[in-house]
Amino acid sequence: MKLRHILLLLALLPVTAIAATPADTAGAKAPLSLIPAPASLVRGEGAFSLLADTPLVAADPRAARVARQFAGLMQRSRGIALQVGDAATGEAPAIEFRMTPMTPDASPEAYSLDVSPQRVVVAAGDARGLFYGAVTLWQLATTEVNDGAATRIPALRIDDAPRFAWRGLMLDSARHFQSVDEIKQLLDAMARHKLNTFHWHLTDDQGWRLQIRKYPELTAIGGCRIPAGDGGIDPRTGRPVPYCGFYTQDEVRDIVRYAGERHITVVPEIDIPGHAQAAVATYPRLGSVDGPSPVSSEWGVHKYLFNADEDTFAFLEDVLAEVAELFPGRYVHIGGDEAVKDQWKASPKVQARMRALGVADEAQLQGYFVERMARFLAARGKRVIGWDEILEDDLPADAAVMSWRGIEGGTEAARKGHDVVMAPVSHLYLDYLQTDSPDEPPGRPTLIPLRKAYDFEPVPAALTAAQARHILGLQANVWTEHMRTFERVEHAFFPRIAAVAETGWSPRARKDYDDFLARLPAQLRRYRAFGIDYAQTPFAVRIEGAREPSRATLRVAMSTPLQLGEIRYTTDGSAPTTDSPRYRQPLSLPLPAQVAAAAFVDGRALAEPTSRRFDAASLLQREDEALAMCSQGLMLRLEDDGPPEGPRAIYNIDIFNPCWLWRDAPLGGIAAVEVRAGRIPYYFQLAGDEPNRKFRPARSAHGELELRNGCEGDLLASVPLPAAPGDDGFITLRAPLSAGQRASANLCIVFTGDTRPAMWAVDRVTLRRGAP
Structure with missing residues (x-):
């Protein structure tokens, strides 16, 4: 047999x-x-x-x-x-x-x-x-x-034997740059998980990272940007500090060789026709609008597109010729996503070019890009793959589709006979945070916990058996807007990379999440042996305290996101061990209280111990991570813009509706609310979504801090905002409350006015007793 x-x-x-x-x-x-x-x-x-x-x-x-x-x-x-x-x-x-x-x-x-x-x-x-x-x-x-x-x-x-032929990871090196050694560390880890495809995102609006010998300015100019805010200014001289980085062709060959020794194919991505601002900043003639533009220091969806001139196609073909020579694998990724057509629609030159080419609309013009690049690469033995937006026009028969906006694009492509890699944002975007812990790093707080990543099924039920054979496999993606360090990249990938690996390799009938969890602690030990800085947050103990009716004691509850292992705790300030008491139910402790806890499996802690101290003052204080958002328009976990090096403050912000909510805040006997706030750049390009940003009207020159009972409720207090924060980047505003306040309220904190290109963000809220 x-x-x-x-x-x-x-x-x-x-x-x-x-x-x-x-x-x-x-x-x-x-x-x-x-x-x-x-x-x-x-x-x-x-x-x-x-x-x-x-x-x-x-x-x-x-x-x-x-x-x-x-x-x-x-x-x-x-x-x-x-x-x-x-x-x-x-x-x-x-x-x-x-x-x-x-x-x-x-x-x-x-x-x-x-x-x-x-x-x-x-x-x-x-x-x-x-x-x-x-x-x-x-x-x-x-x-x-x-x-x-x-x-x-x-x-x-x-x-x-593996279930799928394509078992991939994508790393964005355009937004933030990783060293050659860091790339190799990731390739090593991929090999140990039996993953075989490294999709390398090398160009975008924020940086061009690949040396092209015919166009050296692509990296000399397009490889550098000035970060937004204080991060782009030398505090000693006040001069701009560029963020630069690119891979030489010798370094690329070394990485491709290294990957090949571990049976990993490197798939390069050169984004066409959108995400082109770094290239257009280098050579403005390639763009669709007149005049130069800088390499972008902002995140989000940009509008810069390559134009459709023959000179631009000659440039793209020159680039892809060098790419084809550098990367021996079969596939070249040409992007195709988020190509907002506004510049093409507004450009008389592009509209004239469309008429000359005989294309009916902008979607067909993008289809022309795809068809022409596919034909050029096919002559060099390569096959085009692109994000699912390339389905908006007819595709060359040999083109493959990477489905990111869900599985619908992949389903459509497979029905049309195109090969598909499933990489949906809903399950496999690992830059999305994996827990709601306040200790998560900056990123997109939409949660993709370990179980959600594990439960993804790449083959849509709607496909016939013949159509299902077009599903090549799956891929997890990490976009690095919020990842200044490689430690954050590792936090995003690990341990969820293990879930992706099992889905890609194991027969569907062999998958069992509970059994996977039981096997995971040994994998964590392997991570530690190789120095992988895997995410602690899924394994770290959450310690929550609430004052009991007696007001002299505290009810302390503990949990872990994965509910893996035994929680052991101490209350004497020492570190927990396997001999410490086991947590079984909430504790009742006198105030003040000091609690430390960790989860253990086989005598080993799964993460560093969590420690919290509770006293009367701490129960009247909330960091922004512990506050809710009034809505979920576009929630982000954002890092401050300074200092240029080292740790920075982190803020939870809904940038469509900046509004922070302390539910059931204990206002009985509270005379004033202190809000510590910081100022960060509003560094987002949102294309057609920009009008969804809400600005509450200001009544004074620089706007106000407002406290309300509920997001749209009665005004409790209002304090004028200064023109700028203090020298340390923060301000602390004290808002007196009138006498006779209710015992509790859903305390809403908002800032009025449109302060772009910067915005205020809550760092901490403190309730103060005594005289206002």
Whole structure:
């Protein structure tokens, strides 16, 4: 029976039949923490003992290379230096990496893994499959906490192959730049998750990051921007400080080579015809409006488009010719998203060009761009892929679609016979935050928690079996507007990358979220071994305190977003350990109180301990992260614009309706409300959505701070705003309340007036007793 048929049959069996775990002499067998879950796993009896002198055997040069990669993984994670040879010594236990013939219809990424007490054999017909078998073996060797000399690998048989051919991640290097070493760290992590496609977003309105030898100004000019606000000013000299960065072609070749050694294909993206401001800033003749424009320092949807002149197409073809030479993979991504057509509509020159080309409207003009670029790249052995907006006009038959606005575009494309990669914003945009914790970094507070990412199904139910074959796979995307550091990039990717990997690899019938969670702690240990700064927030303990009716005691509740592990806590200021009391129900504590807590699995904390101190004053104070928004027009978690380096304040703001709400604020006996506020740039391009921004009318020169009972309720207090904040970037405004206020209110804080290009943001609200 052919391998793919065996795997299909096994994938349809009940999970319990695949992962049967009969008892061994040591009792019930521990679960195997493999991510992604393999297609078929059958447990055996006993275990193989991996020691520092266990030989790695590989007769084929391709197998020897994989064996060395396995040895490198073990060196990094277990600290043992395994040696690779071409034959075993005597009857001693050994690990063999074996190339075997494969059937014509077998996946080149398929492998088998046999573990017995005397021998381990990893076999595959292609180096790709053998590498993924080595990754599985490495995971088996790092499932348990092991501080001894021997690592026990349980006896088993695995037959495995991926469900989807495209298992990808996209990284935006245009908004914020990552170093070559950081890119390589991400590629390493992708390989350890059996992900095989790195989509690299290299050009946008905020930066052109790829060296093009024929057009050196693209990186000299287009590769630099002046950040908005204080972040773009040297505080010592007052001069602009540009944010620059690009990858030389030698660096790109190095990254492509490095990825290839880990069986990862790099797909470059050159965005056409929109997201073009960096290119137009470099060469204004390429644009659709007269006059120069700077490289953008703002986020959002911009209006700059390439024009349709022959000179512009010659430029784009020159660029893509160098791209095609640099990236040996089959696909080149040409963007196509968010190409707001306002400039084309307003340009007499573009309208004349449309008439000359015989295109009926702006959507057809974008279709002309796609068709022409596809034809040019096809002549160089490449295939075009673009975001789902390219479906707005007829596509070349060979063009593929990446569906980001949902699955609808992918469904339409598959029905039309186009190959599809599913990357919907609803489930796979990992720059969206993963918890509602106040400790989340800047980003888009629309939540994509781990479970939502895990539950995504790439194949729409509406497709026929023939149409479903056009779904190449899935991809998670990270856009880096709010990621000044690589630590934030890692926070976004990890651990949700594990959920994406399992969806891309494992048979649908093998997916089980609860089982995935049980396997996740071992994966976190692997992250720590490789220095990955994974997100703490899904595992960190949330500590919430509320005053009890006696007012002398506090009710303290604890939880974790993933509800994984046992919460252990202390109240004496010490750090929690596995010997600390286990949290089972809310605590009643006298004021003041100090609580620290962490969640533990297998004796290890999943995240750093959380610590909170409560006293009478803290219960009358709220940071902005603990305040609600009056509406959800466009909620963002934004970073302050300064200082240029180091930590900055973070604000939750609905930029369509800046309005902060303290629900049920205890106003009994409160004489005044103090609001600490900061000022940040209003650095958003919102295209057609800009009119949705609400500005409340100001009654004085610089507007007012208003306190209301509810978002549209009665005015409780009003204080004039200054022209600017203090030298530290903040102001503290004290708004007296009239006597006889109600015991509680939904305290709404707003700022009146249109202060663009800057805006006020709440940092902290404090209720003050005593005289106003």
